[in-house]
Amino acid sequence: xxxxxxxxxxxxxxxxxxxxxxxxxxxxxxxxxxxxxxxxxxxxxxxxxxxxxxxxxxxxxxxxxxxxxxxxxxxxxxxxxxxxxxxxxxxxxxxxxxxxxxxxxxxxxxxxxxxxxxxxxxxxxxxxxxxxxxxxxxxxxxxxxxxxxxxxxxxxxxxxxxxxxxxxxxxxxxxxxxxxxxx
Amino acid sequence: xxxxxxxxxxxxxxxxxxxxxxxxxxxxxxxxxxxxxxxxxxxxxxxxxxxxxxxxxxxxxxxxxxxxxxxxxxxxxxxxxxxxxxxxxxxxxxxxxxxxxxxxxxxxxxxxxxxxxxxxxxxxxxxxxxxxxxxxxxxxxxxxxxxxxxxxxxxxxxxxxxxxxxxxxxxxxxxxxxxxxxxxxxxxxxxxxxxxxxxxxxxxxxxxxxxxxxxxxxxxxxxxxxxxxxxxxxxxxxxxxxxxxxxxxxxxxxxxxxxxxxxxxxxxxxxxxxxxxxxxxxxxxxxxxxx
Numbered sequence: 001x002x003x004x005x006x007x008x009x010x011x012x013x014x015x016x017x018x019x020x021x022x023x024x025x026x027x028x029x030x031x032x033x034x035x036x037x038x039x040x041x042x043x044x045x046x047x048x049x050x051x052x053x054x055x056x057x058x059x060x061x062x063x064x065x066x067x068x069x070x071x072x073x074x075x076x077x078x079x080x081x082x083x084x085x086x087x088x089x090x091x092x093x094x095x096x097x098x099x100x101x102x103x104x105x106x107x108x109x110x111x112x113x114x115x116x117x118x119x120x121x122x123x124x125x126x127x128x129x130x131x132x133x134x135x136x137x138x139x140x141x142x143x144x145x146x147x148x149x150x151x152x153x154x155x156x157x158x159x160x161x162x163x164x165x166x167x168x169x170x171x172x173x174x175x176x177x178x179x180x181x182x183x
Numbered sequence: 184x185x186x187x188x189x190x191x192x193x194x195x196x197x198x199x200x201x202x203x204x205x206x207x208x209x210x211x212x213x214x215x216x217x218x219x220x221x222x223x224x225x226x227x228x229x230x231x232x233x234x235x236x237x238x239x240x241x242x243x244x245x246x247x248x249x250x251x252x253x254x255x256x257x258x259x260x261x262x263x264x265x266x267x268x269x270x271x272x273x274x275x276x277x278x279x280x281x282x283x284x285x286x287x288x289x290x291x292x293x294x295x296x297x298x299x300x301x302x303x304x305x306x307x308x309x310x311x312x313x314x315x316x317x318x319x320x321x322x323x324x325x326x327x328x329x330x331x332x333x334x335x336x337x338x339x340x341x342x343x344x345x346x347x348x349x350x351x352x353x354x355x356x357x358x359x360x361x362x363x364x365x366x367x368x369x370x371x372x373x374x375x376x377x378x379x380x381x382x383x384x385x386x387x388x389x390x391x392x393x394x395x396x397x398x399x400x401x402x403x404x405x406x407x408x409x410x411x412x413x414x415x416x417x418x419x420x421x422x423x424x425x426x427x428x429x430x431x432x433x434x435x436x437x438x439x440x441x442x443x444x445x446x447x448x449x450x451x452x453x454x455x456x457x458x459x460x461x462x463x464x465x466x467x468x469x470x471x472x473x474x
Binding site for chain 1 (some may be wrong): 339340366
Protein backbone atom coordinates (compact mmCIF):
# COMPACT_ATOMS: atom_id res chain seq x y z
CA UNK A 1 0.00 0.00 0.00
CA UNK A 2 2.97 2.26 0.53
CA UNK A 3 3.84 1.93 -3.16
CA UNK A 4 0.21 2.35 -4.22
CA UNK A 5 0.01 5.56 -2.18
CA UNK A 6 3.17 6.99 -3.72
CA UNK A 7 1.95 6.11 -7.22
CA UNK A 8 -1.44 7.70 -6.46
CA UNK A 9 0.34 10.85 -5.30
CA UNK A 10 2.50 10.95 -8.41
CA UNK A 11 -0.54 10.45 -10.63
CA UNK A 12 -2.40 13.20 -8.76
CA UNK A 13 0.54 15.54 -9.33
CA UNK A 14 0.30 14.72 -13.03
CA UNK A 15 -3.42 15.10 -13.66
CA UNK A 16 -3.63 17.98 -11.16
CA UNK A 17 -1.72 20.13 -13.66
CA UNK A 18 -4.53 19.77 -16.18
CA UNK A 19 -7.73 19.23 -14.17
CA UNK A 20 -9.31 21.47 -11.54
CA UNK A 21 -6.11 23.52 -11.65
CA UNK A 22 -5.58 25.43 -8.42
CA UNK A 23 -3.82 28.79 -8.41
CA UNK A 24 -2.91 31.63 -6.09
CA UNK A 25 -4.14 35.20 -6.47
CA UNK A 26 -2.92 38.47 -5.05
CA UNK A 27 -3.43 42.12 -5.79
CA UNK A 28 -2.34 44.59 -6.94
CA UNK A 29 -0.19 42.75 -9.45
CA UNK A 30 -1.23 44.39 -12.74
CA UNK A 31 -1.32 42.13 -15.78
CA UNK A 32 0.49 38.87 -15.08
CA UNK A 33 2.23 38.29 -18.42
CA UNK A 34 4.85 35.83 -17.10
CA UNK A 35 5.47 33.81 -13.91
CA UNK A 36 5.96 36.32 -11.11
CA UNK A 37 6.62 36.05 -7.40
CA UNK A 38 4.84 38.74 -5.44
CA UNK A 39 6.41 39.61 -2.10
CA UNK A 40 4.52 41.37 0.60
CA UNK A 41 3.31 41.07 4.16
CA UNK A 42 2.26 37.39 3.77
CA UNK A 43 3.98 34.42 2.13
CA UNK A 44 5.64 34.95 -1.30
CA UNK A 45 2.93 34.37 -3.90
CA UNK A 46 3.68 32.80 -7.27
CA UNK A 47 1.39 34.20 -9.93
CA UNK A 48 1.48 32.44 -13.29
CA UNK A 49 -0.68 32.77 -16.38
CA UNK A 50 -2.78 29.61 -16.58
CA UNK A 51 -2.75 27.34 -19.60
CA UNK A 52 -4.75 24.14 -19.42
CA UNK A 53 -4.36 21.50 -22.10
CA UNK A 54 -7.44 19.30 -22.11
CA UNK A 55 -5.62 16.54 -23.96
CA UNK A 56 -3.30 16.06 -21.00
CA UNK A 57 -6.05 15.23 -18.53
CA UNK A 58 -6.49 11.79 -16.94
CA UNK A 59 -7.91 8.93 -18.98
CA UNK A 60 -11.02 8.56 -16.84
CA UNK A 61 -11.77 12.28 -17.07
CA UNK A 62 -11.39 12.34 -20.84
CA UNK A 63 -13.54 9.25 -21.16
CA UNK A 64 -16.36 9.99 -18.74
CA UNK A 65 -16.64 13.75 -18.20
CA UNK A 66 -14.74 15.52 -20.96
CA UNK A 67 -16.81 18.62 -21.67
CA UNK A 68 -16.65 20.20 -18.23
CA UNK A 69 -13.42 21.60 -16.83
CA UNK A 70 -12.77 23.75 -13.81
CA UNK A 71 -10.20 25.96 -12.12
CA UNK A 72 -10.09 26.84 -8.47
CA UNK A 73 -8.49 29.11 -5.91
CA UNK A 74 -8.35 29.10 -2.13
CA UNK A 75 -6.06 32.09 -1.82
CA UNK A 76 -6.64 35.78 -2.57
CA UNK A 77 -4.23 38.12 -0.77
CA UNK A 78 -4.17 41.89 -0.50
CA UNK A 79 -0.51 42.81 -0.94
CA UNK A 80 -1.24 46.51 -1.34
CA UNK A 81 -1.08 49.25 1.25
CA UNK A 82 -4.76 50.07 1.69
CA UNK A 83 -7.94 48.14 2.45
CA UNK A 84 -9.82 47.22 -0.72
CA UNK A 85 -13.25 45.77 -1.35
CA UNK A 86 -12.71 43.54 -4.34
CA UNK A 87 -14.76 42.09 -7.13
CA UNK A 88 -13.96 39.33 -9.61
CA UNK A 89 -14.72 39.02 -13.30
CA UNK A 90 -13.97 36.38 -15.89
CA UNK A 91 -13.44 38.07 -19.24
CA UNK A 92 -13.87 37.00 -22.85
CA UNK A 93 -15.78 33.79 -22.14
CA UNK A 94 -18.41 32.93 -24.73
CA UNK A 95 -19.84 29.87 -23.02
CA UNK A 96 -21.42 29.20 -19.61
CA UNK A 97 -19.24 29.28 -16.52
CA UNK A 98 -20.61 28.38 -13.11
CA UNK A 99 -19.18 30.22 -10.12
CA UNK A 100 -19.13 28.31 -6.86
CA UNK A 101 -17.96 30.64 -4.12
CA UNK A 102 -17.58 29.78 -0.45
CA UNK A 103 -15.76 31.87 2.15
CA UNK A 104 -15.88 32.97 5.71
CA UNK A 105 -16.25 36.49 4.35
CA UNK A 106 -19.44 38.19 3.07
CA UNK A 107 -19.89 37.82 -0.69
CA UNK A 108 -22.57 39.04 -3.11
CA UNK A 109 -23.07 36.52 -5.94
CA UNK A 110 -25.07 39.02 -8.01
CA UNK A 111 -22.24 41.52 -8.38
CA UNK A 112 -19.45 39.00 -7.66
CA UNK A 113 -17.97 41.30 -5.10
CA UNK A 114 -16.94 40.78 -1.51
CA UNK A 115 -18.89 43.01 0.82
CA UNK A 116 -16.10 43.95 3.20
CA UNK A 117 -12.69 45.44 2.46
CA UNK A 118 -9.73 43.11 2.63
CA UNK A 119 -7.01 44.58 4.85
CA UNK A 120 -3.40 44.88 3.65
CA UNK A 121 -1.63 41.54 4.20
CA UNK A 122 -4.93 39.74 4.76
CA UNK A 123 -6.31 36.85 2.70
CA UNK A 124 -9.94 35.89 2.40
CA UNK A 125 -10.51 33.31 5.15
CA UNK A 126 -11.61 29.77 4.26
CA UNK A 127 -11.96 30.72 0.62
CA UNK A 128 -12.95 28.27 -2.07
CA UNK A 129 -13.88 29.49 -5.52
CA UNK A 130 -14.44 27.05 -8.38
CA UNK A 131 -15.06 28.24 -11.92
CA UNK A 132 -16.71 25.43 -13.85
CA UNK A 133 -16.47 25.78 -17.63
CA UNK A 134 -19.20 24.02 -19.59
CA UNK A 135 -17.52 23.68 -22.95
CA UNK A 136 -19.99 23.47 -25.84
CA UNK A 137 -19.56 20.66 -28.42
CA UNK A 138 -18.74 23.23 -31.11
CA UNK A 139 -15.62 24.31 -29.24
CA UNK A 140 -14.64 20.97 -27.74
CA UNK A 141 -12.03 20.16 -30.37
CA UNK A 142 -10.84 23.68 -31.16
CA UNK A 143 -7.12 24.30 -30.63
CA UNK A 144 -8.02 27.29 -28.44
CA UNK A 145 -11.21 26.85 -26.42
CA UNK A 146 -10.88 29.84 -24.14
CA UNK A 147 -8.49 32.76 -24.21
CA UNK A 148 -9.33 35.28 -21.55
CA UNK A 149 -8.57 35.76 -17.91
CA UNK A 150 -9.61 36.64 -14.43
CA UNK A 151 -9.81 40.25 -13.29
CA UNK A 152 -9.62 41.34 -9.68
CA UNK A 153 -10.99 44.87 -9.48
CA UNK A 154 -11.63 47.48 -6.83
CA UNK A 155 -15.39 47.19 -6.31
CA UNK A 156 -15.66 50.85 -5.25
CA UNK A 157 -13.68 52.51 -8.05
CA UNK A 158 -13.75 49.85 -10.79
CA UNK A 159 -9.96 49.98 -11.10
CA UNK A 160 -8.32 46.74 -12.31
CA UNK A 161 -5.90 45.47 -9.67
CA UNK A 162 -4.76 42.17 -11.13
CA UNK A 163 -5.37 40.44 -14.45
CA UNK A 164 -4.47 36.76 -14.64
CA UNK A 165 -4.55 35.40 -18.23
CA UNK A 166 -6.23 32.00 -18.58
CA UNK A 167 -6.20 29.76 -21.64
CA UNK A 168 -7.92 26.44 -22.24
CA UNK A 169 -6.40 24.69 -25.24
CA UNK A 170 -6.06 21.31 -26.89
CA UNK A 171 -2.89 19.66 -28.05
CA UNK A 172 -0.30 22.17 -26.87
CA UNK A 173 1.32 19.43 -24.81
CA UNK A 174 1.82 21.65 -21.78
CA UNK A 175 -0.20 23.08 -18.98
CA UNK A 176 1.14 25.71 -16.63
CA UNK A 177 0.32 27.61 -13.51
CA UNK A 178 -1.03 24.90 -11.21
CA UNK A 179 -0.46 24.81 -7.45
CA UNK A 180 -0.91 22.15 -4.79
CA UNK A 181 -4.58 22.24 -3.90
CA UNK A 182 -4.26 21.17 -0.26
CA UNK A 183 -2.84 24.38 1.10
CA UNK B 184 -22.87 -10.03 5.87
CA UNK B 185 -26.22 -8.97 4.45
CA UNK B 186 -28.78 -7.31 6.57
CA UNK B 187 -31.17 -9.81 8.09
CA UNK B 188 -34.19 -7.79 9.17
CA UNK B 189 -35.13 -10.15 11.99
CA UNK B 190 -31.69 -10.42 13.51
CA UNK B 191 -28.87 -8.15 12.29
CA UNK B 192 -31.05 -5.12 11.83
CA UNK B 193 -32.70 -5.46 15.23
CA UNK B 194 -29.51 -6.31 17.13
CA UNK B 195 -27.57 -3.42 15.67
CA UNK B 196 -30.44 -0.96 15.41
CA UNK B 197 -28.73 1.74 17.45
CA UNK B 198 -25.68 1.60 15.25
CA UNK B 199 -27.67 1.79 12.04
CA UNK B 200 -29.71 4.66 13.44
CA UNK B 201 -26.40 6.27 14.30
CA UNK B 202 -25.36 5.94 10.63
CA UNK B 203 -28.43 7.94 9.67
CA UNK B 204 -27.72 10.47 12.42
CA UNK B 205 -24.12 10.79 11.17
CA UNK B 206 -25.38 11.64 7.71
CA UNK B 207 -27.70 14.32 9.02
CA UNK B 208 -25.07 15.73 11.37
CA UNK B 209 -22.27 16.09 8.83
CA UNK B 210 -23.56 16.07 5.25
CA UNK B 211 -25.28 19.00 3.54
CA UNK B 212 -27.98 20.03 2.85
CA UNK B 213 -28.54 19.04 6.51
CA UNK B 214 -25.13 19.12 8.23
CA UNK B 215 -26.71 20.03 11.57
CA UNK B 216 -23.53 19.64 13.62
CA UNK B 217 -21.51 21.58 11.07
CA UNK B 218 -24.10 24.38 11.13
CA UNK B 219 -24.14 24.45 14.92
CA UNK B 220 -20.35 24.59 15.07
CA UNK B 221 -20.10 27.40 12.53
CA UNK B 222 -22.88 29.30 14.27
CA UNK B 223 -21.19 28.93 17.65
CA UNK B 224 -17.91 30.17 16.21
CA UNK B 225 -19.55 33.02 14.30
CA UNK B 226 -18.33 31.79 10.91
CA UNK B 227 -20.31 32.24 7.71
CA UNK B 228 -18.83 29.41 5.66
CA UNK B 229 -21.12 27.14 3.68
CA UNK B 230 -21.98 24.25 6.02
CA UNK B 231 -20.87 21.08 4.25
CA UNK B 232 -18.99 17.90 5.11
CA UNK B 233 -15.86 19.72 3.94
CA UNK B 234 -15.81 21.99 6.97
CA UNK B 235 -14.61 19.04 9.07
CA UNK B 236 -11.76 17.79 6.88
CA UNK B 237 -10.66 14.23 7.71
CA UNK B 238 -7.25 14.52 6.12
CA UNK B 239 -5.68 17.91 5.69
CA UNK B 240 -4.81 18.63 9.33
CA UNK B 241 -2.89 15.32 9.42
CA UNK B 242 -1.10 16.33 6.21
CA UNK B 243 -0.29 19.76 7.66
CA UNK B 244 1.11 18.33 10.91
CA UNK B 245 3.57 16.08 9.11
CA UNK B 246 4.24 18.63 6.36
CA UNK B 247 5.13 21.37 8.83
CA UNK B 248 2.30 23.67 7.77
CA UNK B 249 1.35 24.76 11.25
CA UNK B 250 -0.16 28.08 10.18
CA UNK B 251 -2.77 26.13 8.19
CA UNK B 252 -3.62 24.14 11.32
CA UNK B 253 -4.44 27.39 13.09
CA UNK B 254 -6.20 28.98 10.13
CA UNK B 255 -8.45 25.92 9.75
CA UNK B 256 -9.05 25.52 13.45
CA UNK B 257 -12.43 23.81 12.95
CA UNK B 258 -10.88 20.89 11.07
CA UNK B 259 -7.97 20.77 13.47
CA UNK B 260 -10.31 20.70 16.46
CA UNK B 261 -12.37 17.99 14.80
CA UNK B 262 -9.34 15.74 14.34
CA UNK B 263 -8.28 16.30 17.96
CA UNK B 264 -11.75 15.37 19.23
CA UNK B 265 -11.88 12.22 17.06
CA UNK B 266 -8.44 11.04 18.18
CA UNK B 267 -9.15 11.82 21.84
CA UNK B 268 -12.42 9.91 21.72
CA UNK B 269 -10.67 6.98 19.98
CA UNK B 270 -8.11 6.93 22.79
CA UNK B 271 -10.72 7.02 25.54
CA UNK B 272 -13.60 5.01 24.06
CA UNK B 273 -12.31 3.31 20.89
CA UNK B 274 -12.83 4.53 17.30
CA UNK B 275 -16.52 5.16 17.80
CA UNK B 276 -16.64 7.87 15.15
CA UNK B 277 -15.43 5.37 12.54
CA UNK B 278 -17.77 2.63 13.67
CA UNK B 279 -20.88 4.61 14.43
CA UNK B 280 -20.96 8.08 12.87
CA UNK B 281 -18.63 8.56 9.92
CA UNK B 282 -20.86 9.08 6.87
CA UNK B 283 -18.15 7.96 4.45
CA UNK B 284 -17.67 4.59 6.12
CA UNK B 285 -21.30 4.05 6.97
CA UNK B 286 -22.44 4.55 3.39
CA UNK B 287 -19.94 2.11 1.91
CA UNK B 288 -20.70 -0.40 4.67
CA UNK B 289 -24.42 0.01 4.08
CA UNK B 290 -23.90 -0.54 0.35
CA UNK B 291 -22.07 -3.74 1.14
CA UNK B 292 -24.82 -4.95 3.44
CA UNK B 293 -27.78 -4.24 1.18
CA UNK B 294 -26.43 -5.10 -2.27
CA UNK B 295 -26.70 -8.86 -2.66
CA UNK B 296 -23.34 -9.95 -4.07
CA UNK B 297 -22.37 -13.51 -3.10
CA UNK B 298 -19.51 -13.57 -0.61
CA UNK B 299 -17.28 -15.53 -2.97
CA UNK B 300 -17.10 -12.45 -5.20
CA UNK B 301 -16.02 -10.24 -2.32
CA UNK B 302 -12.47 -9.53 -1.25
CA UNK B 303 -11.75 -10.59 2.31
CA UNK B 304 -8.26 -10.82 3.80
CA UNK B 305 -8.62 -13.11 6.79
CA UNK B 306 -5.11 -12.64 8.11
CA UNK B 307 -5.28 -9.56 10.35
CA UNK B 308 -1.51 -9.04 10.13
CA UNK B 309 -1.67 -8.66 6.37
CA UNK B 310 -4.63 -6.27 6.62
CA UNK B 311 -2.83 -4.23 9.28
CA UNK B 312 0.35 -4.20 7.21
CA UNK B 313 -1.53 -2.87 4.20
CA UNK B 314 -3.37 -0.31 6.29
CA UNK B 315 -0.28 1.09 7.95
CA UNK B 316 1.65 0.89 4.69
CA UNK B 317 -0.82 3.44 3.39
CA UNK B 318 -0.44 5.60 6.50
CA UNK B 319 3.35 5.58 6.19
CA UNK B 320 3.00 6.53 2.52
CA UNK B 321 0.55 9.30 3.41
CA UNK B 322 2.96 10.71 6.00
CA UNK B 323 5.94 10.38 3.63
CA UNK B 324 4.06 12.35 0.97
CA UNK B 325 3.05 15.00 3.52
CA UNK B 326 6.71 15.44 4.47
CA UNK B 327 8.02 15.40 0.89
CA UNK B 328 5.40 17.86 -0.37
CA UNK B 329 5.18 20.00 2.76
CA UNK B 330 8.93 20.55 2.98
CA UNK B 331 9.16 20.92 -0.83
CA UNK B 332 11.47 17.93 -1.24
CA UNK B 333 9.44 16.53 -4.16
CA UNK B 334 6.69 19.10 -4.59
CA UNK B 335 6.70 18.97 -8.40
CA UNK B 336 6.69 15.15 -8.66
CA UNK B 337 4.22 14.35 -5.91
CA UNK B 338 0.94 15.87 -4.83
CA UNK B 339 -0.71 15.75 -1.45
CA UNK B 340 -3.39 13.10 -1.74
CA UNK B 341 -5.91 14.86 0.48
CA UNK B 342 -8.00 16.84 -1.98
CA UNK B 343 -7.27 14.95 -5.17
CA UNK B 344 -8.73 11.75 -3.68
CA UNK B 345 -11.36 13.21 -1.37
CA UNK B 346 -14.22 10.91 -0.35
CA UNK B 347 -15.85 13.72 1.61
CA UNK B 348 -16.04 15.79 -1.54
CA UNK B 349 -17.50 12.95 -3.59
CA UNK B 350 -20.05 12.09 -0.89
CA UNK B 351 -20.98 15.74 -0.42
CA UNK B 352 -21.45 16.25 -4.14
CA UNK B 353 -23.56 13.10 -4.44
CA UNK B 354 -25.71 14.21 -1.52
CA UNK B 355 -26.13 17.71 -2.95
CA UNK B 356 -27.07 16.18 -6.30
CA UNK B 357 -29.61 13.81 -4.75
CA UNK B 358 -31.20 16.68 -2.82
CA UNK B 359 -31.64 18.90 -5.85
CA UNK B 360 -28.37 20.71 -6.55
CA UNK B 361 -27.58 18.98 -9.83
CA UNK B 362 -24.65 21.31 -10.50
CA UNK B 363 -22.76 19.52 -7.75
CA UNK B 364 -22.58 16.31 -9.74
CA UNK B 365 -21.74 17.80 -13.11
CA UNK B 366 -17.99 18.12 -12.65
CA UNK B 367 -15.83 15.04 -12.03
CA UNK B 368 -12.05 15.10 -12.09
CA UNK B 369 -9.98 11.95 -12.47
CA UNK B 370 -9.34 11.65 -8.73
CA UNK B 371 -13.04 11.94 -7.91
CA UNK B 372 -13.88 9.18 -10.41
CA UNK B 373 -11.17 6.96 -8.91
CA UNK B 374 -12.55 7.67 -5.42
CA UNK B 375 -16.11 6.83 -6.44
CA UNK B 376 -14.99 3.51 -7.91
CA UNK B 377 -12.64 2.53 -5.08
CA UNK B 378 -14.76 3.80 -2.19
CA UNK B 379 -18.26 2.63 -3.14
CA UNK B 380 -17.70 -0.09 -5.72
CA UNK B 381 -14.45 -1.89 -4.91
CA UNK B 382 -14.11 -0.92 -1.23
CA UNK B 383 -17.85 -1.01 -0.60
CA UNK B 384 -19.79 -3.49 -2.66
CA UNK B 385 -16.92 -5.82 -3.53
CA UNK B 386 -15.20 -5.99 -0.15
CA UNK B 387 -16.54 -8.03 2.72
CA UNK B 388 -17.92 -5.54 5.23
CA UNK B 389 -17.76 -2.60 2.84
CA UNK B 390 -14.97 -0.82 4.71
CA UNK B 391 -12.24 -1.11 2.10
CA UNK B 392 -11.73 2.65 1.85
CA UNK B 393 -11.63 2.99 5.66
CA UNK B 394 -9.13 0.15 5.95
CA UNK B 395 -6.74 1.08 3.19
CA UNK B 396 -7.13 4.78 2.37
CA UNK B 397 -8.26 6.68 5.46
CA UNK B 398 -5.42 8.25 7.47
CA UNK B 399 -7.76 9.41 10.22
CA UNK B 400 -9.11 5.87 10.63
CA UNK B 401 -5.59 4.44 10.76
CA UNK B 402 -4.45 7.03 13.31
CA UNK B 403 -7.59 6.49 15.38
CA UNK B 404 -6.68 2.83 15.66
CA UNK B 405 -3.11 3.66 16.68
CA UNK B 406 -4.35 5.74 19.60
CA UNK B 407 -7.07 3.17 20.37
CA UNK B 408 -4.39 0.51 20.64
CA UNK B 409 -2.52 2.62 23.16
CA UNK B 410 -5.71 3.40 25.09
CA UNK B 411 -6.70 -0.28 25.20
CA UNK B 412 -3.29 -1.18 26.65
CA UNK B 413 -3.90 1.39 29.37
CA UNK B 414 -7.20 -0.29 30.21
CA UNK B 415 -9.51 2.18 28.47
CA UNK B 416 -12.65 1.18 26.56
CA UNK B 417 -12.31 -1.54 23.92
CA UNK B 418 -13.98 -4.74 22.71
CA UNK B 419 -12.66 -7.72 24.68
CA UNK B 420 -12.99 -11.45 23.90
CA UNK B 421 -13.52 -14.17 26.47
CA UNK B 422 -12.05 -17.43 25.18
CA UNK B 423 -13.67 -19.59 27.84
CA UNK B 424 -17.14 -19.22 26.32
CA UNK B 425 -16.11 -19.33 22.65
CA UNK B 426 -17.47 -22.15 20.47
CA UNK B 427 -15.43 -21.01 17.42
CA UNK B 428 -18.59 -20.67 15.35
CA UNK B 429 -17.04 -17.86 13.27
CA UNK B 430 -20.17 -15.73 13.31
CA UNK B 431 -18.05 -12.88 14.69
CA UNK B 432 -15.58 -13.03 11.81
CA UNK B 433 -18.32 -13.04 9.21
CA UNK B 434 -19.96 -9.85 10.53
CA UNK B 435 -16.86 -7.81 11.40
CA UNK B 436 -16.74 -5.01 8.81
CA UNK B 437 -13.02 -4.34 9.27
CA UNK B 438 -11.71 -7.92 9.36
CA UNK B 439 -10.47 -7.35 12.91
CA UNK B 440 -11.13 -10.83 14.35
CA UNK B 441 -7.98 -12.92 14.59
CA UNK B 442 -7.82 -16.70 14.13
CA UNK B 443 -8.07 -17.18 17.89
CA UNK B 444 -11.09 -14.83 17.87
CA UNK B 445 -9.37 -12.09 19.83
CA UNK B 446 -9.53 -8.55 18.48
CA UNK B 447 -6.86 -6.88 16.38
CA UNK B 448 -7.02 -3.37 17.82
CA UNK B 449 -5.30 -1.74 14.88
CA UNK B 450 -8.39 -2.64 12.83
CA UNK B 451 -11.32 -2.69 15.30
CA UNK B 452 -13.77 0.23 15.02
CA UNK B 453 -15.77 -0.64 18.14
CA UNK B 454 -18.90 -1.24 16.09
CA UNK B 455 -20.06 -4.02 18.46
CA UNK B 456 -21.34 -6.22 15.62
CA UNK B 457 -19.37 -9.10 17.19
CA UNK B 458 -20.83 -8.32 20.62
CA UNK B 459 -24.33 -8.49 19.22
CA UNK B 460 -23.94 -11.54 17.00
CA UNK B 461 -22.08 -13.88 19.36
CA UNK B 462 -24.54 -16.52 20.65
CA UNK B 463 -22.36 -17.20 23.69
CA UNK B 464 -21.71 -13.61 24.72
CA UNK B 465 -17.94 -13.92 24.24
CA UNK B 466 -17.44 -10.27 23.38
CA UNK B 467 -17.98 -7.24 25.55
CA UNK B 468 -17.29 -3.54 25.32
CA UNK B 469 -15.47 -2.76 28.53
CA UNK B 470 -12.80 -0.83 30.33
CA UNK B 471 -10.36 -1.85 33.03
CA UNK B 472 -7.64 -4.42 32.82
CA UNK B 473 -8.42 -7.97 31.70
CA UNK B 474 -8.56 -10.41 34.57
